[in-house]
Amino acid sequence: MVRFHGKLKALFNSRWLVFVCAMWIQSFAGIGYLFGSISPVIKSTMGYNQRQLAILGVAKDWGDAVGFVAGSLSEVLPTWGLLSIGAALNFLGYGFLWLIVSQRLPAFPLWVLCICIYVGTNGETFFNTAALISCVQNFPKSRGPVVGILKGYAGLSGAIITQIYAMINSPNESSLLFMIAVGPSMVVIALMFIVRPVGGHRQVRPEDNSSFLFTYSVCLVLAAYLLGVLILEDLLNLSQSLITLFAVILIILILLPLIIPIILVFFSEPTPSAQESLLLEAQREEDGKSEQDKTEVILSEVEDEKSPEVDSLPASERQKRIAQLQAKLFQAAADGAVRIKRRKGPVEERISH
CATH class of the missing domain: 1.20.1250.20 (MFS general substrate transporter like domains)
Incomplete structure (x- = not known):
């Protein structure tokens, strides 16, 4: 019952x-x-x-x-x-x-x-x-x-x-x-x-x-x-x-x-717990998509140049690292002289005044 x-x-x-x-x-x-x-x-x-x-x-x-x-x-x-x-x-x-x-x-x-x-x-x-x-x-x-x-x-x-x-x-x-x-x-x-x-x-x-x-x-x-x-x-x-x-x-x-x-x-058969967690994660990603789209260009630069160990971090810590790098990029751009050197390792910022 x-x-x-x-x-x-x-x-x-x-x-x-x-x-x-x-x-x-x-x-x-x-x-x-x-x-x-x-x-x-x-x-x-x-x-x-x-x-x-x-x-x-x-x-x-x-x-x-x-x-x-x-x-x-x-x-x-x-x-x-x-x-x-x-x-x-x-x-x-x-x-x-x-x-x-x-x-x-x-x-x-x-x-x-x-x-x-x-x-x-x-x-x-x-x-x-x-x-x-x-x-x-x-x-x-x-x-x-x-x-x-x-x-x-x-x-x-x-x-x-x-x-x-x-x-x-x-x-x-x-x-x-x-x-x-x-x-x-x-x-x-x-x-x-x-x-x-x-x-x-x-x-x-x-x-x-x-x-x-x-x-x-x-x-x-x-x-x-x-x-x-x-x-x-x-x-x-x-x-x-x-x-x-x-x-x-x-x-x-x-x-x-x-x-x-x-x-x-x-x-219908009940949805397995693993599939439920994947659906929940997909829903959370969809909800945050509009906010992520606002900084799509900058985040793509950072994602291209992040080191492999960043991928192993938890999602919250990874987003925190990216937000810190993004803030530095904004500050450097405001000073008028930012240069990002692309390579496979971490992002290197050389600010020349």
Whole structure:
């Protein structure tokens, strides 16, 4: 039992679980892609013309584009704070829009609806920022695949939400607005304490290639499946039971990447202690790389001319020796007459005044 609890803790702190949950958030984060689905009911219910509908579309685009607020807050707030703000904006904006369109509230001017759709869509920027920051920090050596997969799921989110809505088969067309207001917010609140930067090793591991390949495959299969289902629903008059079956298969495909962290935590062999120490050392070297790059030229001169016995010193003592030599070089350069004689032995400095 103790070991099982340890495995659960390891699963909760797994960077792959964070990545999978971020994919789920992105699967419901592309709210702006659904404007084409909700605009007809807004137009018919509110009696808007095409020009007024275009103004609403511009407000939606502004909400989707203004992401500097989320980016600025990410410097001072934890990831769950960003996600909670995004969920609140999404719920309030589209929730109020649903109340107006469903005529549960009296009709408001167009500018009020513009504010609602701006606020609701702006919540998407908080979802994207939190998911991307967490996963990029957890996979610093695989930024490209991580960002590409997350943006791919965000692009599919409109079709995913539409297919799940088709399973509900609500007679009220405005209920899609209610689903947009409630659905993404519920998913984000359920996952906001999981999606975060986690500790542990962030180096590339042997199993990462196969895990990313599996994730790519699931994403491609999901996209092809959604395309095929939407084409079938457009060409044929499918029964509601068949549409429900398609939606269930869709949910299974969305949940399928959860296999990766489960296998890595519960069924993979424990990493040997020697390999763990090597990964820790590689992580420490990576963390100090930016500082070392500042003096790359000078350190390369010193490294080329250091004596063989310097290599046998401990890492801390070796860095101390190099720092002392570097300080002497700076002082000599300030005096305007430094000359380094290259040879196989130690560094010799001849300062001629």
